[in-house]
Amino acid sequence: MQSTTAICPSLFNATTAQDGILSRIRLPAGLITSTQCEVLTQVVNKFGNGEIQITNRANLQIRTSQALPEEVLLDFQDYGLASSTQSTDGLRNLMASPSAGIDVHAKLNTIPLVKAWNFYLLQHPELAILSNKFSVCFDGGEAIRVSDRPNDICLVAVEVDQEIYFDLHLGLGDRGDSPVSVNVLISQNQVLEVLAALTEVYRQYTQQQLNQKIYLRSRPPRLxxxxxxxxxxxxxxxxxxxxxxxxxxxPLAPLPLGERGTRSLEACEHLGIHPQKQSGLFYIGVVVPLGRLTSQQLAGLARLAKQSGGGALRLTPWQNLLITDIAEVDLEQVTQEILNLGLYISANHPYAAIAACSGYKGCKSAFTDTQADAKAIASHLEKCIQLDYPINLHFSGCDKSCAQHHASDIALVGKDSESYQIYVGDYVGDGEINFGRELYAEYAAHELPHLMERLINIYQTQRQNPDQSFREFVNQCDLQELREVISHA
Ligand code: SF4
Structure with missing residues (x-):
């Protein structure tokens, strides 16, 4: 039987939330086969609320009314939905670009490395003492970058003297910050041993700190x-x-922040139809509203992947998913079937723009019902706005920023049960909160749909040119003037 006392849920130690027992299924690189989807939908239909949630580390979460029985956990292990070693199942999911191995721009395929590192973790139960936030990421140079996602260790493929190496990045800053290059190149055949050494030194430090009672076992030190x-x-x-x-x-100088690309495009550019590096094959990026799928939708997507794709889905850290390996001749039909499931593929759909943490129904720290408030905005924008450039809008029920506001154009942070603080664009100071520039210190939740409509309309009618992103537009605005324009819109 599952235990249900975790602060941060895993499969073997779930969390008791207001809306049920929350279990997290760890899927390295976000890969889930059609068969695994079938097993999962059966469990969700029998024990859960019929819904599956994709997290911002490309895990899956399910909510059940009771702890999962032993036979379900054993089935999950049999089908590769749970680690064979219970103790390391709680470590954070291994992240890779959702287009690893199929991206025309990639320098190499990182999936074999993800699998090899995951296997290493399973063989080393002594690593279970590490913080369950210990996170490793592999970026193969794909167009869909993951190198700026928050991780403790990120290996970023780079070309030096016509050879492909990994540039070592480590997470040094505050919660939500991107890892930074530490001036170390790792050759491909050294990756596992260097990762093992980085992790072992961290394990020894953790053990030392726990022995000296500087940290508690329930909250061990971060890297x-x-x-x-x-x-x-x-x-x-x-x-x-x-x-x-x-x-x-x-020998590579780290790129200055301003040259690392526009976040809105990156977050949405995997949506829609894209050619793969494998000739004649395509992938479709599917918008999953607020990262939530019904079991029927998951079963339908799994069937599509089996019949017309590569037999697996790839979950993304943006809480969407890809169906890969689709022949050109099948694209139209697969797209239609995705739409028939009540999902979308356009990067300009309002649901493509909005991410929200679980809010007060799923998290004790939350002030607001982020999921309901985000849904209200999406359904309002769907009726009244035609987005022509992707905009990221992120909701968090508190300032811990699980919706990762560093990556948002508009950040909404729960202030009390009925209001949000609203931030836009890039933060320019050096304080602890880096959600963006504060547009409103307090704004009523029920008025948000109309505020977002006005704000997006102002951006779409007043930007310098059609290629100016929301972030670039708002970074140039005087916020007091913008407030006045909004109040008269
Ligand atoms: S941002 Fe706050 S409210 Fe939302 S899931 Fe994280 S801790 Fe909970």
Whole structure:
């Protein structure tokens, strides 16, 4: 039987939330086969509320009225929906670009590395003492980048002297910050041993801190705590000592923030129809409203993937999914069947723009019902706005920013049960809160749909040119003037 006492849910130790027992199914690189989808939908129909949620680490979450019985957990293990080692099932999901292995721009396919690192974790139950927020990401240079998603360790494929290496990035900053390059190049055949050494030094630090009771077992140190405590030089020196060889310094200068691309495009560019690197094959990026699918929708998508695709779905960290390996001749029919399931494929659909954390029904920290408030905005915008450029709108029920406001054009943060703080564009100061510039310190939740309609209309009619993103537009605005324009719109 599942235990239900976790702060951060996994499959073997779920969380008791207001709307049921919340279990998280860890899917490395967000890959789930059609057969796994069938197993999952049966369980959700029998024990759950008929709904499956995609998380912002491309996991799946389900809510059940009771703890899952032993036979379900064993079935999940049999079908690869749960780790064979219970103790490491709680570690964070391994992230890769959803288009790994199929992207024409990729420098290499990272999926074999994801699988190999996941296998390593299963063989090392001693790593169970690490923070369950310990997170590793592989970016193969795909057009759908994941290198700026918050992770403790991110390996970013780069080309140096006509060879492909990984540039080591580590998460040093606050919650939600992107990992940064630490001037180390890793050759492809060193990846696993370097990851193992980075992790083992972190494990030893964790053990030391727990022994000295500096941290509690229930809240062990994050990797960034180690780096802040010891400094980068000491951490990497201990990693090198463990490896027995030096690490190659990177000749690449890190890109300044402003040259890392426009977030709105990245978050939505996987949606719709795209050619794969495999000649004659395409993938379709499907918009999943607020990351939630009914079991019928998941079963329908799994059937489509089996009949007309590669037999698997790829969940994205933007809480959407891809169906891959579709022949050109089948594109029209598959698209129609996706629409028949009540889903969308356009990056300009309002649901493509909106992400929300679970809100007060699923999280004790939440002030607001983020899911209901986000739905109210999406259904209002669907009726009155034709978006012509993707805009990211992220809701969080509190300032812990699980909806990851660093990546949003408009951030809405629950203030009390009936209002939100609203931020837009990029934050320019150096304080702790980096959601963006504060447009309103408090705004009534029930008035948000009309506010968003006015704000988006102002952007679409007053921007400098059709290619100016919302973020670029709003970064240039005087916010007091913008408030006045909104109040007269
Ligand atoms: S942002 Fe706050 S309210 Fe939302 S899921 Fe995270 S902790 Fe809970």
């Amino acid at each position: 960034r705590d180690l780096i802040h405590d010891w400094g980068m030089e000491k951490y990497l020196a201990l990693v090198v000592e463990k490896l027995g060889y030096t690490l190659k310094p990177s």
